[in-house]
Amino acid sequence: MRVLxxxxxxxxxxxxxxxxxxxxxxxxxxxxxxxxxSGWVHRIRELGGVSxxxxxxxxxxxxxxxxxxxxxxxxxxxxxxxxxxxxxKAPGGAEVRVQNLRVLxxxxxxxxxxxxxDVTKIGLDxxxxxxxxxxxxPRIRSIxxxxxxxxxxxxxxxxxxxxxxIKTSKLIGSGTEGGTGLFEVDYFDKKVYxxxxxxxxxxxxxxxxxxxxxxxxxxxxxxKHDTPRxxxxxxxxxxxxxxxxxxxxxxxxxxxxxxxxxxxxxxxNAEDLALWNATVPDPDSVFKAPTIAHDEGLELARSEASRxxxxxxxxxxxxGGQSFFEISPEVERLLCAWAGREKGIELVFVNxxxxxxxxxxxxxxxxxxxxxxxxxxxxxxxxxxxRRQEQYQALxxxxxxxxxxxxxxxxxxxxxxxxxxxHGGFAIGCERLTQKVLGxxxxxxxxxxxxxxxxxSP
Amino acid sequence: MRVLxxxxxxxxxxxxxxxxxxxxxxxxxxxxxxxxxSGWVHRIRELGGVSxxxxxxxxxxxxxxxxxxxxxxxxxxxxxxxxxxxxxKAPGGAEVRVQNLRVLxxxxxxxxxxxxxDVTKIGLDxxxxxxxxxxxxPRIRSIxxxxxxxxxxxxxxxxxxxxxxIKTSKLIGSGTEGGTGLFEVDYFDKKVYxxxxxxxxxxxxxxxxxxxxxxxxxxxxxxKHDTPRxxxxxxxxxxxxxxxxxxxxxxxxxxxxxxxxxxxxxxxNAEDLALWNATVPDPDSVFKAPTIAHDEGLELARSEASRxxxxxxxxxxxxGGQSFFEISPEVERLLCAWAGREKGIELVFVNxxxxxxxxxxxxxxxxxxxxxxxxxxxxxxxxxxxRRQEQYQALxxxxxxxxxxxxxxxxxxxxxxxxxxxHGGFAIGCERLTQKVLGxxxxxxxxxxxxxxxxxSP
Numbered sequence: 013m014r015v016l017x018x019x020x021x022x023x024x025x026x027x028x029x030x031x032x033x034x035x036x037x038x039x040x041x042x043x044x045x046x047x048x049x050s051g052w053v054h055r056i057r058e059l060g061g062v063s064x065x066x067x068x069x070x071x072x073x074x075x076x077x078x079x080x081x082x083x084x085x086x087x088x089x090x091x092x093x094x095x096x097x098x099x100x101k102a103p104g105g106a107e108v109r110v111q112n113l114r115v116l117x118x119x120x121x122x123x124x125x126x127x128x129x130d131v132t133k134i135g136l137d138x139x140x141x142x143x144x145x146x147x148x149x150p151r152i153r154s155i156x157x158x159x160x161x162x163x164x165x166x167x168x169x170x171x172x173x174x175x176x177x178i179k180t181s182k183l184i185g186s187g188t189e190g191g192t193g194l195f196e197v198d199y200f201d202k203k204v205y206x207x208x209x210x211x212x213x214x215x216x217x218x219x220x221x222x223x224x225x226x227x228x229x230x231x232x233x234x235x236k237h238d239t240p241r242x243x244x245x246x247x248x249x250x251x252x253x254x255x256x257x258x259x260x261x262x263x264x265x266x267x268x269x270x271x272x273x274x275x276x277x278x279x280x281n282a283e284d285l286a287l288w289n290a291t292v293p294d295p296d297s298v299f300k301a302p303t304i305a306h307d308e309g310l311e312l313a314r315s316e317a318s319r320x321x322x323x324x325x326x327x328x329x330x331x332g333g334q335s336f337f338e339i340s341p342e343v344e345r346l347l348c349a350w351a352g353r354e355k356g357i358e359l360v361f362v363n364x365x366x367x368x369x370x371x372x373x374x375x376x377x378x379x380x381x382x383x384x385x386x387x388x389x390x391x392x393x394x395x396x397x398x399r400r401q402e403q404y405q406a407l408x409x410x411x412x413x414x415x416x417x418x419x420x421x422x423x424x425x426x427x428x429x430x431x432x433x434x435h436g437g438f439a440i441g442c443e444r445l446t447q448k449v450l451g452x453x454x455x456x457x458x459x460x461x462x463x464x465x466x467x468x469s470p
Numbered sequence: 471m472r473v474l475x476x477x478x479x480x481x482x483x484x485x486x487x488x489x490x491x492x493x494x495x496x497x498x499x500x501x502x503x504x505x506x507x508s509g510w511v512h513r514i515r516e517l518g519g520v521s522x523x524x525x526x527x528x529x530x531x532x533x534x535x536x537x538x539x540x541x542x543x544x545x546x547x548x549x550x551x552x553x554x555x556x557x558x559k560a561p562g563g564a565e566v567r568v569q570n571l572r573v574l575x576x577x578x579x580x581x582x583x584x585x586x587x588d589v590t591k592i593g594l595d596x597x598x599x600x601x602x603x604x605x606x607x608p609r610i611r612s613i614x615x616x617x618x619x620x621x622x623x624x625x626x627x628x629x630x631x632x633x634x635x636i637k638t639s640k641l642i643g644s645g646t647e648g649g650t651g652l653f654e655v656d657y658f659d660k661k662v663y664x665x666x667x668x669x670x671x672x673x674x675x676x677x678x679x680x681x682x683x684x685x686x687x688x689x690x691x692x693x694k695h696d697t698p699r700x701x702x703x704x705x706x707x708x709x710x711x712x713x714x715x716x717x718x719x720x721x722x723x724x725x726x727x728x729x730x731x732x733x734x735x736x737x738x739n740a741e742d743l744a745l746w747n748a749t750v751p752d753p754d755s756v757f758k759a760p761t762i763a764h765d766e767g768l769e770l771a772r773s774e775a776s777r778x779x780x781x782x783x784x785x786x787x788x789x790g791g792q793s794f795f796e797i798s799p800e801v802e803r804l805l806c807a808w809a810g811r812e813k814g815i816e817l818v819f820v821n822x823x824x825x826x827x828x829x830x831x832x833x834x835x836x837x838x839x840x841x842x843x844x845x846x847x848x849x850x851x852x853x854x855x856x857r858r859q860e861q862y863q864a865l866x867x868x869x870x871x872x873x874x875x876x877x878x879x880x881x882x883x884x885x886x887x888x889x890x891x892x893h894g895g896f897a898i899g900c901e902r903l904t905q906k907v908l909g910x911x912x913x914x915x916x917x918x919x920x921x922x923x924x925x926x927s928p
Contacts, residue, residue, distance in 0.1 A: 050713055052679060052889060070681050087889040117860055119889035144885045147678035156680070160635045167622070177618045179705045179900070181919040182640075182688050185927035197664065198654045199702075200694070204926050206655065213919060216928070220605035221510060222614070223528050229688065230640055236658070244657075247637045255508055402575055423928035427602045431510060431545040431577035442637070461639040461671060468662050469643035470674070470881035 043098050047108050049074065050091040050116070052148065053084050054128050066103075066128075067092070068150070075099070075107040087119035087127060087148065136454060143461060143470050154284035155458055158277060159446045163228060165276035166249050166440070169269050175224040175251070180213035182206055182230060186420060195234045206232035209439060211373075212424050214252035215400060219432040223254040228442075238465050240454040241341065241392060243443060245463040251397075252437030259383045259398050262436050263303055263361045266387055266395060269440075270359070271295035277449065288450040293357050301359035302351055306369075306381070309347055309362045310336045316346040338369065345391040360388045365398075372414040373407070375399035375436070383436070390448040397438020404428040501556050505566050507532065508549040508574070510606065511542050512586050523568075524561075524586075525550070526608070533557070533565040545577035545585060545606065594912060601919060601928050612742035613916055616735060617904045621686060623734035624707050624898070627727050633682040633709070638671035640664055640688060644878060653692045664690035667897060669831075670882050672710035673858060677890040681712040686900075696923050698912040699799065699850060701901060703921040709855075710895030717841045717856050720894050721761055721819045724845055724853060727898075728817070729753035735907065746908040751815050759817035760809055764827075764839070767805055767820045768794045774804040796827065803849040818846045823856075830872040831865070833857035833894070841894070848906040855896020862886040 054068035063078040067090070076092055084090070093112040098105060125134055127148045139146040146152050167177065183197060183204045194205040210227050217225045231248040251269075256262065274292040277285065285291065304312060313336050336343050339362055352358035363385040364377060374382040375398065384398030401407050407428055408418055418425060446458035456462040461470060512526035521536040525548070534550055542548070552568040583592055585606045597604040604610050625635065641655060641662045652663040668685050675683045689706040709727075714720065732750040735743065743749065762770060771794050794801050797820055810816035821843040822835060832840040833856065842856030859865050865886055866876055876883060904916035914920040919928060 050891065068679065070679050085889075089889045089891045116891055117862070117886070117889045120862075120887050123888060142884070144674045144677060144881070145888055147675070147680075150679075153678060153680065156636065157634060159637070163635055163637070164625070164629065167625075171622065176615060177621055178614065178918060179617070179621070179688070181703055181917075181921055183703055183921050183926060196656045199921075199926060200692075200923050202926060216602045217605070217918075219602060220611060221526065221528050221608075222605075222611065228686070230637070234658075245639055245641055404575070404578070423602070426600070426928070428575070429578050430581060430603055431543075431547045431575045433508065433547045433574055459639075460636060460675075463639055463641050463657075465658050468641060468657060468660060470884075 043096050043106075045096055046093065047096045048091065048093045049076075049108060050089070053086055053088045053090060053119075056082065056084060056086065058082075067108075068148075070153070073103060075102040075104075076110050077107050078110045078113065084115070085119045085121045086123060087145075088115055089117040089119075090115050136456065140456065140462060140467065141470075147460075151287045152457075154281075154287045155446065155450060155452070156460060157284050158281050158450060159442065159458065161276050161281050162273055162442060162445055162449070163247075163249070165273040166269060167226065167228065168276075169272040170224075170226045170251065173224065173265075175226045175253075176217075176222050178210075178213070178217055178222070178225045178227050179229065180207075180210045180217075180227060182232070185423075193234050195232050206234075208233060209248060210250050212427075214250055214437055215373075215424075215432075215435065216427050218252050218254045218435045219427045219430075223433075224252075226251050231439075236465055240456075241444070243455055243459055243462055243464065246444075246459065247442035249440040249442050249445075250437065251439070252435060254433040254435040256399060256434060256436050258377070259363050259385045259436060260303075262397050262399070262438055263363070263385055263387075266361075266397075266438060266440075267298050267301065270387075270389075271298040273445075274298065285450070288452075290450045292449060293359065297355075297357040298359060300355045301357050301361060302355055303361040303363055303385070304347070305364040306339065306362055306366065307364070309339060309360075310343065312350060313343040313346040316350050317342075339386060339388075339393070341392075344388045344393055348388050348391045358390045362386045362388065370398065372410050372416060373400050375401050385438075387438075387440075389445070390451075392444055392448055394444045394448065395438050395440050397436065399434070399436035402428060402432040402434055404432075501554050501564075503554055504551065505554045506549065506551045507534075507566060508547070511544055511546045511548060511577075514540065514542060514544065516540075525566075526606075528611070530608075531561060533560040533562075534568050535565050536568045536571065542573070543577045543579045544581060545603075546573055547575040547577075548573050594914065598914065598920060598925065599928075605918075609745045610915075612739075612745045613904065613908060613910070614918060615742050616739050616908060617900065617916065619734050619739050620731055620900060620903055620907070621705075621707070623731040624727060625684065625686065626734075627730040628682075628684045628709065631682065631723075633684045633711075634675075634680050636668075636671070636675055636680070636683045636685050637687065638665075638668045638675075638685060640690070651692050653690050664692075666691060667706060668708050670885075672708055672895055673831075673882075673890075673893065674885050676710050676712045676893045677885045677888075681891075682710075684709050689897075694923055698914075699902070701913055701917055701920055701922065704902075704917070705900035707898040707900050707903075708895065709897070710893060712891040712893040714857060714892060714894050716835070717821050717843045717894060718761075720855050720857070720896055721821070721843055721845075724819075724855075724896060724898075725756050725759065728845075728847075729756040731903075732756065743908070746910075748908045750907060751817065755813075755815040756817060758813045759815050759819060760813055761819040761821055761843070762805070763822040764797065764820055764824065765822070767797060767818075768801065770808060771801040771804040774808050775800075797844060797846075797851070799850075802846045802851055806846050806849045816848045820844045820846065828856065830868050830874060831858050833859050843896070845896075845898075847903070848909075850902055850906055852902045852906065853896050853898050855894065857892070857894035860886060860890040860892055862890075 051067040051069035055066040057064040063082040065076040066073050067076050091114045092110045094108040094110040097109055099107045124142050131149050131151050184207045197204050209231050227250040232245055275295045277292045317334050347360045348358040351360045364381045365384045367382050370382045370384050374384050377383045386393050387395035443455050443458040447455045509525040509527035513524040515522040521540040523534040524531050525534050549572045550568045551570040552566040555567055557565045582600050589607050589609050642665050655662045667689050685708040690703055733753045735750045775792050805818045806816040809818045822839045823842045825840050828840045828842050832842050835841045844851050845853035901913050901916040905913045
């Protein structure tokens with residue numbers, strides 16, 4: 013009866029789009045009652061002069077029974093009228109016996125790959141080259157329903173905590189942290205750059221008095237990496253908050269955010285998660301995630317590596333006693349595996365990064381370390397953040413050490429020259445979080461139209 | 471008592487950021503009870519050895535009483551501890567008698583303009599050149615609280631109607647509608663462009679089977695206009711919906727969306743609206759907005775012009791009997807003035823644009839006209855939309871007339887080659903809607919960091 017109910021929902025919905033009210037109430041139909049459905053031809057089976065058509069729309073599949081042979085092509089969009097009927101042998105236990113069938117848009121028969129097939133057998137390049145078609149596969153499409161929930165839950169939690177959503181320019185007049193890693197744009201008679209992050213604008217909004225802001229927007233990295241963890245364009249889920257004491261306040265906020273996102277996913281995307289055999293962490297377990305100082309994290313990774321490497325099928329390349337000098341992808345995997353084993357969740361916050369590893373605006377916690385952190389989830393860094401320096405003179409003093417000049421940072425420094433509260437923030441990579449929630453092999457799978465060094469279309 | 475209550479809320483909130491839970495419940499304080507507040511020094515008045523300081527944060531202003539002279543500078547960020555007290559003469563009827571005061575961040579005394587002054591006396595260039603400071607003015611900051619609500623309500627309504635939020639690339643491999651109006655980006659060894667709209671990606675997602683999608687993202691127009699209605703980078707509120715019959719379904723959806731946005735603004739932004747003497751239309755009145763065919767709209771504008779021009783202080787340059795040949799800014803004002811007078815709301819939907827005024831993908835309603843529409847609100851076009859052509863052969867047929875080649879549109883055409891339902895959509899300009907809700911003179915005022923031909927910073 014479940015598919016029948018779905019079909020009914022669909023009729024109501026599609027009917028609505030054709031009438032003068034998008035809020036028309038849905039009404040229930042019963043077996044034998046007239047049904048009108050629209051969707052894509054997912055599969056066709058002929059049996060003794062009868063055609064069994066699996067009709068697909070975003071809500072699922074329903075079997076149509078046509079008392080004749082058909083020249084329909086796969087992926088054509090059709091509208092049918094018929095009578096709903098129970099049939100134990102049909103998927104979901106119901107089918108529609110077709111009385112009228114109209115082709116709204118006929119698909120050419122030369123599909124480059126079987127849309128209704130097993131996507132694990134199709135290479136990633138084929139999937140991405142044919143994005144308009146591969147997204148029709150229910151399993152692939154489900155990735156982006158999950159992503160939609162992540163974005164919704166992120167904003168929902170922050171609004172509840174009185175954060176204001178902002179939209180800042182992605183075209184910046186100069187590369188404030190130096191020109192490397194920036195894409196250049198021809199802007200009338202000037203050269204400008206695509207923003208790597210809304211970092212400086214978030215800080216401006218803190219100092220403006222909004223105090224708590226978030227932004228959901230694209231960010232750009234002109235890095236030549238071509239790895240399963242990098243994108244040149246990604247969706248950055250950015251947060252900035254005033255009147256914090258240290259990065260501990262930010263880690264606390266991120267735990268609440270992640271717990272809320274996981275709760276929302278478990279509640280609204282159960283079917284999508286099931287398609288990937290994925291589960292989200294229990295929201296309560298998020299608060300058991302450990303925080304480890306950077307230097308201790310490296311030590312712990314060394315001891316984990318000597319213990320025999322990480323879990324979850326990721327074999328450690330390192331022998332016993334190997335030293336690590338930064339939070340490398342290997343260290344990220346080792347620390348998450350350790351947390352999974354010891355704390356019951358593969359989520360680790362690493363804080364107190366050395367000053368040399370962090371940008372000039374990071375607030376120092378000592379002569380050598382900073383109030384900064386990364387969040388590692390299921391073996392991957394999904395967040396970088398920290399408290400920022402808000403003291404004007406301290407910023408002026410630190411610039412030369414980073415090879416920067418106050419003249420080049422005039423707009424940025426104005427934020428601090430005229431009074432700025434203690435503050436900090438972080439960003440979650442939306443595609444990375446999507447990837448790790450579903451267990452996708454490559455972050456590109458979690459971007460609708462990914463951009464890498466070679467790929468600029470579709 | 472209102473300010474006291476606000477101060478109390480703030481203590482709770484700021485305290486929260488310093489403790490281990492961002493969800494700690496707020497507790498009420500009573501007059502005489504200890505208060506800790508943080509904020510910006512908005513105004514200082516000395517009177518017989520006593521300093522009266524107006525402390526500002528995003529929730530408002532509160533008076534601090536300090537029993538000594540002070541060397542504080544305006545805009546410095548401070549934290550005070552003291553006792554809450556009632557005082558009928560203080561704004562809001564309450565004040566805080568300071569026991570401890572700590573300067574968190576001292577502002578330099580050379581403010582380029584008075585942040586606490588009347589912003590109508592400051593030129594727009596000064597406001598935008600000094601964005602980090604001008605945003606501290608409560609009236610200016612309120613613009614972006616209104617914008618945050620518009621974005622939230624837009625997404626909220628569409629999610630309720632089962633639309634999925636998508637995030638698509640802003641870097642496109644080729645200018646599908648020709649290269650004019652596009653910003654060029656150096657992308658490794660290639661040239662790519664900043665997307666003018668997510669048009670083609672929205673359509674791809676319709677055909678993918680998501681059926682209903684929306685996107686909130688930046689869009690780029692490399693147009694040399696420098697007018698109060700143009701931005702080179704703006705936030706586009708995009709919608710696309712499958713299984714529609716004509717643009718009438720889209721107009722109906724936009725009415726519901728606008729009604730929902732207006733209702734949300736009236737409910738959550740009453741104080742912000744009051745700062746601009748602005749009111750939003752009654753949500754019910756939105757459904758009284760007329761739809762006029764393009765050609766009739768021009769006729770109506772002619773008769774309105776001859777009637778004596780538009781209202782609201784905009785004088786018509788046209789004498790009696792002037793003809794119009796397109797929906798110009800003057801026509802937009804005349805039609806909205808007419809609707810305001812005759813229908814009680816300055817909102818007009820103009821549909822049935824001639825084919826020559828619309829892009830190649832617009833669905834024809836006749837040999838000469840299209841299933842397209844604009845929405846005009848308070849004298850300004852805020853939306854363009856329409857049904858799109860979903861028939862593969864019809865698209866192939868129409869391309870030559872627009873000087874386009876199928877080879878250059880291969881990715882786009884794949885969407886239709888393999889089955890695409892009837893569909894359409896529209897986009898609302900977020901800054902334009904913000905501008906018209908508040909009655910701002912220039913759309914740049916409604917962009918946090920606006921980009922125009924000359925302005926690329928801050």
